[in-house]
Amino acid sequence: MMFVPAVLAAYQLMPSRWRWAVLLSASIAFYAALRMPLLLVAWAFVVLTSYWLGRRISDESSATRRKLYLWAGVAAQVAILGGIKYLRPIIRLIGPRFEIPSGGMDWFSTLGISYYTLQAVSYLVDVYLRTAEPERHFGRFALYLGFFPKLLQGPIERAGDLLPQLQSLASSNYTNVRSGVLLFCWGLFKKVAVANRLAPFVTAVYYDPHGYSGLSLISATYLYALQILADFSGYTDMALGVARMFNIRLTENFNSPYLASSIADFWRRWHISFSRWILDYIFKPLQIEWRNAGKVGVVGALMVTFLFSGLWHGVALTFITWGLLHGVYLASSFLLKPWKEAVYRKIGLANHPWRHAFQVIVTFQFVAFAWIFFRARSIADGWYIATHLFVGAATRISYATAVRGGVMGAILNGGSARDFAMLGAAMAIWFLGSTFGKTVRLQEQPIWFRWSTYYALILALIYLNAHDDVGFVYFQF
Amino acid sequence: MIKPDLKRVILQELKLDDWPIEAETLAAEIPGWDSLSHASIIFAVEKAFGVRFSNVEVLKLNNLGDLQRLLDSKLP
Amino acid sequence: MLTMMSDSSISSSRELPADAKRIVAKLVLFPVLLYGIVALANTVFVHLVDWRAHQNPNERLLWDPDLPKTGLVILGDSVFASSYVDSSNQTFPFLLQQWRGKKVFNGALEGADPPDFLNAAQLLTSSGMKGATVVLDIMPNRFLEFNQLENPSGNQARRFDRLLGHGAVSSLLAEIRRPLVVLDPDILMNCLIRKKFFGVDPYRDRVWNKDGDLAHRRFQVFQQQIAFGSLRSFAWVQELNSLLKRSDDKLVIFISPVNETLIDMYSSKEYAARCHVEFSRAHQSLVSYLDSQGIPYIDGSNQFEAEDFVDLVHVNVHGQRRIAELIDGYVTAGTPISASAHQ
Numbered sequence: 056m057m058f059v060p061a062v063l064a065a066y067q068l069m070p071s072r073w074r075w076a077v078l079l080s081a082s083i084a085f086y087a088a089l090r091m092p093l094l095l096v097a098w099a100f101v102v103l104t105s106y107w108l109g110r111r112i113s114d115e116s117s118a119t120r121r122k123l124y125l126w127a128g129v130a131a132q133v134a135i136l137g138g139i140k141y142l143r144p145i146i147r148l149i150g151p152r153f154e155i156p157s158g159g160m161d162w163f164s165t166l167g168i169s170y171y172t173l174q175a176v177s178y179l180v181d182v183y184l185r186t187a188e189p190e191r192h193f194g195r196f197a198l199y200l201g202f203f204p205k206l207l208q209g210p211i212e213r214a215g216d217l218l219p220q221l222q223s224l225a226s227s228n229y230t231n232v233r234s235g236v237l238l239f240c241w242g243l244f245k246k247v248a249v250a251n252r253l254a255p256f257v258t259a260v261y262y263d264p265h266g267y268s269g270l271s272l273i274s275a276t277y278l279y280a281l282q283i284l285a286d287f288s289g290y291t292d293m294a295l296g297v298a299r300m301f302n303i304r305l306t307e308n309f310n311s312p313y314l315a316s317s318i319a320d321f322w323r324r325w326h327i328s329f330s331r332w333i334l335d336y337i338f339k340p341l342q343i344e345w346r347n348a349g350k351v352g353v354v355g356a357l358m359v360t361f362l363f364s365g366l367w368h369g370v371a372l373t374f375i376t377w378g379l380l381h382g383v384y385l386a387s388s389f390l391l392k393p394w395k396e397a398v399y400r401k402i403g404l405a406n407h408p409w410r411h412a413f414q415v416i417v418t419f420q421f422v423a424f425a426w427i428f429f430r431a432r433s434i435a436d437g438w439y440i441a442t443h444l445f446v447g448a449a450t451r452i453s454y455a456t457a458v459r460g461g462v463m464g465a466i467l468n469g470g471s472a473r474d475f476a477m478l479g480a481a482m483a484i485w486f487l488g489s490t491f492g493k494t495v496r497l498q499e500q501p502i503w504f505r506w507s508t509y510y511a512l513i514l515a516l517i518y519l520n521a522h523d524d525v526g527f528v529y530f531q532f
Numbered sequence: 533m534i535k536p537d538l539k540r541v542i543l544q545e546l547k548l549d550d551w552p553i554e555a556e557t558l559a560a561e562i563p564g565w566d567s568l569s570h571a572s573i574i575f576a577v578e579k580a581f582g583v584r585f586s587n588v589e590v591l592k593l594n595n596l597g598d599l600q601r602l603l604d605s606k607l608p
Numbered sequence: 609m610l611t612m613m614s615d616s617s618i619s620s621s622r623e624l625p626a627d628a629k630r631i632v633a634k635l636v637l638f639p640v641l642l643y644g645i646v647a648l649a650n651t652v653f654v655h656l657v658d659w660r661a662h663q664n665p666n667e668r669l670l671w672d673p674d675l676p677k678t679g680l681v682i683l684g685d686s687v688f689a690s691s692y693v694d695s696s697n698q699t700f701p702f703l704l705q706q707w708r709g710k711k712v713f714n715g716a717l718e719g720a721d722p723p724d725f726l727n728a729a730q731l732l733t734s735s736g737m738k739g740a741t742v743v744l745d746i747m748p749n750r751f752l753e754f755n756q757l758e759n760p761s762g763n764q765a766r767r768f769d770r771l772l773g774h775g776a777v778s779s780l781l782a783e784i785r786r787p788l789v790v791l792d793p794d795i796l797m798n799c800l801i802r803k804k805f806f807g808v809d810p811y812r813d814r815v816w817n818k819d820g821d822l823a824h825r826r827f828q829v830f831q832q833q834i835a836f837g838s839l840r841s842f843a844w845v846q847e848l849n850s851l852l853k854r855s856d857d858k859l860v861i862f863i864s865p866v867n868e869t870l871i872d873m874y875s876s877k878e879y880a881a882r883c884h885v886e887f888s889r890a891h892q893s894l895v896s897y898l899d900s901q902g903i904p905y906i907d908g909s910n911q912f913e914a915e916d917f918v919d920l921v922h923v924n925v926h927g928q929r930r931i932a933e934l935i936d937g938y939v940t941a942g943t944p945i946s947a948s949a950h951q
Contacts, residue, residue, distance in 0.1 A: 319568070338567065340591065342567075342571040344587055349572065
C-alpha cells in the first residue's frame with residue numbers, strides 16, 4: 056500500500072536523468088516481491104535477448120542477417136513463453152515424484168510472462184520493419200518491458216507508444232496524480248465491488264453445472280460475461296491510473312466491448328492491446344502470405360490467429376475451443392458478408408432504427424456463448440452447459456432455491472437475495488460511472504462536485520467491496 | 533498523387549462507385565477496406581498490374597501514397 | 609470514465625499550481641471532511657436507531673465498538689454463544705449480569721476455533737481490556753482428531769483481520785473505523801430488515817430427543833469426522849493465557865459437558881464405550897494440562913442433565929441457567945469447581 060507513494064516520492068526527488076532508474080528498480084522489486092524467482096530469470100532473459108537482437112537487427116545491413124536475427128528473437132520469446140507455460144505439465148509428465156521445494160513460492164506461476172514476451176516480439180518486428188527505432192539505453196529498454204503497472208497483465212505496449220514517453224520522464228504534476236488516483240480507485244471498485252460480487256453466483260453453477268437448470272446456466276453465463284469485463288477492465292484501469300501518476304500513458308484496453316455491433320467490432324473493443332497484437336503480428340502477415348488463396352487464405356489466417364489466442368490464454372481444450380469459436384464467428388461473418396444486406400432486408404431490419412440495437416444484442420449472445428468455454432472447468436463441462444442451456448429441470452435444487460422458486464432461484468443459485476441486491480447496487484454504480492464518465496469532464500467541474508464524486512466512490516468501495524480469494528481472472532495468463 | 537488506374541482497381545474491388553482517394557488517405561477511411569479485405573485488395577492490385585510485392589513491403593504500407601510508390605517501383 | 613480521464617491529456621508540461629500550500633491544504637481537508645461527514649452520520653444513526661437490537665448477538669465481538677474494559681468477559685465457540693434460546697434474557701451472560709449486577713460481555717463466536725480465540729483476546733487486550741476475568745469454554749472433544757482439517761487461521765480470520773489490521777497503517781485505519789457503525793453494510797442491512805436472531809429455527813429452545821432429528825443428524829456427521837487416536841495440541845491454551853496475562857487479565861477455562869446419554873442412545877454399545885473412553889481420556893489430559901500450567905478451570909462435566917442439551921455439546925435454556933450457576937459459583941467462591949466434587 057505504501058509502495059506507490061514511496062516510488063512516487065523517489066521519482067519526484069530524482070533529477071530527470073535518473074527517473075528511469077527509480078521506475079526500473081521499483082519494477083524489479085515489484086516482480087521480486089511475488090517470490091517467483093523463475094519468472095524474474097525469464098524476464099531478464101527476455102530483456103537481454105530482445106535488447107541485443109533489437110540493436111543487431113537495426114545495425115545490420117544484410118537483409119538475410121536481419122531476418123535471421125528477427126526469427127531468432129521471435130523464437131527465443133516463443134520458447135520462453137511456451138516453456139514456462141508448459142513447464143508444469145511437462146514436469147508432471149516426466150515424474151510425479153519430482154518434488155520441487157516451494158518455500159512459499161509458486162514455482163510454476165506464469166504471471167506477466169505472456170504479456171512481455173508478446174511485447175518483446177512486437178518490438179523486434181517493429182524494429183525489423185523499421186517502424187520503430189531500437190532503444191539503445193539498456194535501462195530504459197528494461198523499463199519498457201518491465202514497467203510495474205503493466206508488468207503482470209498488460210496492456211501490451213508498442214515501442215512507438217511507450218519508448219518515447221520513457222525518454223522524457225517529466226516530474227509528476229498534481230493533476231495527473233489526482234486523476235491517476237481516481238482512475239485507480241475506479242478500477243479497484245470494478246474489481247472488488249462488481250467482479251468479486253459476481254463471482255459467487257457464477258462459481259456456484261460452473262463448479263457443478265450438472266446440478267443446475269438451463270436457466271441457471273444461462274444466468275451464470277451472462278453474469279460471467281459481466282464478471283470478466285469488470286475484472287479485467289478494472290485491473291486495466293488500476294494499471295493505467297498508476298502509470299498516469301508518473302505521467303505515462305498506457306494504451307486503452309477496453310472500449311465498451313458489449314456495445315459492439317459485430318464480432319469484428321467486439322475485437323476492436325475487447326483487450327485492445329492484445330487483439331491489435333494478434334492482428335498486426337499474426338493475422339496480417341499470414342493473410343498477406345496467403346493472399347493468393349483468396350477467401351480460403353483469409354479464413355485460414357483467421358483460424359490460426361484465434362487458435363493462438365486461445366492457446367495464449369491457457370493450455371487447455373477449453374481455451375482453444377473458445378479461441379476457435381471466435382475464429383469461426385469471424386470466418387462465417389466474412390464469408391457471409393455478400394448476403395448480409397439481403398438477410399437484413401428479408402427480416403425487415405435493413406433500415407430500421409433498431410437495427411443497431413439488434414446487432415448489439417445478437418453480438419453479445421455470441422460472445423456470451425463463447426465465454427462458456429472460457430470459464431468451464433473442462434471441455435466436458437463446457438459441452439454440457441452449451442447443450443443444456445434450454446433444458447429445464449434441475450437435478451438438484453437447494454431448499455432455499457426451491458422456496459424462492461422460479462426465475463429468481465435460477466439466478467441466485469443458492470446465493471442470498473441480499474448479496475444479489477448489493478451486487479445490483481454495485482452494477483448500477485458501474486453503469487452510471489461508465490456512461491457518465493464519458494461525457495462529464497470531472498476535472499473541469501467545481502470542487503464540490505468533484506469531491507462529492509470522490510466521496511461517493513470511496514463510500515461505494517467501503518460499502519460494496521467483497522472480500523474473496525478469486526484474484527484477478529487474467530492473472531493466470 | 534494517386535493515379536486513376538490504381539484508384540479504379542481499388543474502387544472496383546471494394547464495389548464502390550466513387551470515393552476520394554489521396555496520397556494521405558488511410559485504408560481505414562475507405563468504406564469496406566478493413567483488415568479482412570486488405571489482402572484481397574493488394575492481391576487485386578498485383579493481378580491488375582502484373583506485379584508481386586514482398587510480404588514485408590506490404591506490411592510496411594501506411595497509406596495510399598505508400599501503395600502508389602510501391603507500385604510505381606515495381607512497374608518497368 | 610475511461611475516455612474522459614484519458615483525453616484530458618496528460619499535461620506533462622504543466623507546472624505545479626503556484627500555490628503548493630493549497631494542495632497540501634486540500635490533501636488534509638479531504639480526509640478530515642470525509643471523516644466529519646461520516647462521524648456526523650454515525651452519531652445521528654446511533655441515536656435514532658436501536659441498531660444493537662437487530663445485530664447477531666452471537667457475533668457481538670465482531671461488530672460492537674463498545675468492547676469491555678474489565679469485569680467478566682465470555683469467550684468461546686458455539687457452546688457459549690448461546691444460540692438455543694428464545695430470547696436474549698435467557699442466555700447465561702444475561703443471567704449472570706442480572707444476578708451479579710455487573711456487566712458481562714459475551715464475546716463467544718459461533719464456530720470459533722483456537723486461532724479465533726487468540727484473535728479475540730488480541731482484539732480485546734489491544735482495545736484496553738485490563739484486570740478482567742475471561743471465561744473460555746473448551747469442549748474436551750476439541751482435542752480429538754477430526755478428519756476435516758481445521759483452518760489454521762481460524763474461521764473468522766478475515767473479519768478479525770479487518771478489526772485488527774495487519775500493519776501499522778491498517779491497524780490505525782481499523783481503529784478509526786471501528787466506532788463508525790454506520791459504515792458497516794451488514795449492520796445497516798440488519799436494521800433495515802429488522803433481523804431476528806433468537807427463536808428462529810433451528811436456534812430456539814429445544815431438547816435433543818424430543819424435537820426432531822437435528823441432534824441425531826449432527827451426531828452422525830460427528831461420527832464420520834471424528835478419528836480416535838492421538839490428541840491435538842494444547843499449546844494454544846497456554847499461548848492464550850500468556851496473552852491475557854500481559855494485560856493483567858485472568859483466564860478461566862470452562863470445561864463444557866458432553867451429552868453422554870445421547871452417545872448411548874445413538875450408537876452401538878461398542879462405539880459408545882469407545883467414545884466414553886476417548887472423551888474421558890481427552891478430559892483427563894486437559895485437566896492435567898491445565899493443572900500443570902496453573903490455569904484455573906470450572907469443570908462442567910457431569911454437572912448437567914440430559915434434558916439440558918440440544919445435541920451432543922450445545923445446551924438449551926435449562927442448560928444456560930446451569931452454566932450461569934456454575935460460573936457464578938466460581939466467581940463468588942473464587943475457587944475452581946471440579947468434577948470430582950460431584951462424583
